[in-house]
Amino acid sequence: MKHYTQEQLDQYKHGDMSIIGKLxxxxxxxxxxxxxxxxxxxxxxxxFMSELKNAVKTFDVPPDEKELKTLCSIFKDDTIGHSxxx
Amino acid sequence: xxxxxxxxxxxxxxxxxxxxxxxxxxxxxxLILMRGSDYNLSEAEKKELIQEVLLSVSxxxxxxxxxxxxxxxxSYLRKIISRRAVDIIRKRKDNAVSPEILExxxxxxxxxxxxxxxxxxxxxxxxxxxxLRTKVEPQTxxxxxxxxxxxxxxxxxxxxxxxxxxxxxxxxxxxxxxLREIMKELPGE
Numbered sequence: 001m002k003h004y005t006q007e008q009l010d011q012y013k014h015g016d017m018s019i020i021g022k023l024x025x026x027x028x029x030x031x032x033x034x035x036x037x038x039x040x041x042x043x044x045x046x047x048f049m050s051e052l053k054n055a056v057k058t059f060d061v062p063p064d065e066k067e068l069k070t071l072c073s074i075f076k077d078d079t080i081g082h083s084x085x086x
Numbered sequence: 087x088x089x090x091x092x093x094x095x096x097x098x099x100x101x102x103x104x105x106x107x108x109x110x111x112x113x114x115x116x117l118i119l120m121r122g123s124d125y126n127l128s129e130a131e132k133k134e135l136i137q138e139v140l141l142s143v144s145x146x147x148x149x150x151x152x153x154x155x156x157x158x159x160x161s162y163l164r165k166i167i168s169r170r171a172v173d174i175i176r177k178r179k180d181n182a183v184s185p186e187i188l189e190x191x192x193x194x195x196x197x198x199x200x201x202x203x204x205x206x207x208x209x210x211x212x213x214x215x216x217x218l219r220t221k222v223e224p225q226t227x228x229x230x231x232x233x234x235x236x237x238x239x240x241x242x243x244x245x246x247x248x249x250x251x252x253x254x255x256x257x258x259x260x261x262x263x264x265l266r267e268i269m270k271e272l273p274g275e
Contacts, residue, residue, distance in 0.1 A: 007252060007259055016251055016255075048262065051207075053234060058116075058120070059209065061119060071107070071111060071136075074140075075140075077107070077148055080108050
């Protein structure tokens with residue numbers, strides 16, 4: 001029996017397959033445990049991606065030039081360009 | 087050994103390499119600011135918290151080396167931020183600090199501990215993404231970034247990068263695999 005690749009199952013899950021491809025894949029998934037398990041791992045990957053997206057949004061803090069200048073002065077460091085993004 | 091790239095700052099800290107105050111600031115500033123919010127610090131107080139944490143960690147030097155005998159860096163950093171945040175609250179003028187306020191922030195506060203776990207995990211994820219950028223092909227990273235972070239559809243990404251839709255999914259799969267490996271290597275995860 002020919003199994004689907006992870007990428008093909010990902011396309012199936014996200015609706016990027018042709019109608020015929022989708023129906024064939026759906027039928028295959030009804031009796032193929034291996035591909036069903038693989039599809040579940042793709043769902044886990046999508047949750048992981050969602051966590052990553054939220055983390056990136058949360059940590060996207062704009063730099064603060066004044067704050068950096070103060071710190072350069074505290075650490076007596078004139079090697080840091082104040083236009084460097086923080 | 088001097089540490090100069092952001093590629094693996096967490097690893098450098100763990101390995102006992104020299105870390106510059108600026109690298110530390112760039113990497114941990116968002117985390118410290120977030121932690122300041124957990125302690126309900128004002129914007130000015132959060133800036134002070136950043137300074138105080140940096141000074142505590144580096145002891146005023148331009149570079150510092152983490153002493154492994156202090157245990158896990160994650161726990162060490164949590165403790166430093168927590169203590170400096172409480173110090174800042176204590177310093178508030180006009181007797182604005184009642185003992186009740188300070189009682190909200192003991193060293194072991196389950197709500198604050200839980201928040202820290204989540205914040206640290208998010209921090210590691212964001213750092214892993216930076217490392218990923220250096221580990222995969224630029225087109226793989228770009229496809230992944232557009233598809234996952236910019237929320238473009240696979241077809242939009244494929245059209246934009248002039249590649250097949252299949253390749254967007256291949257890029258996603260490769261990037262996730264690499265990210266999981268990077269996460270395993272980063273200290274504290």
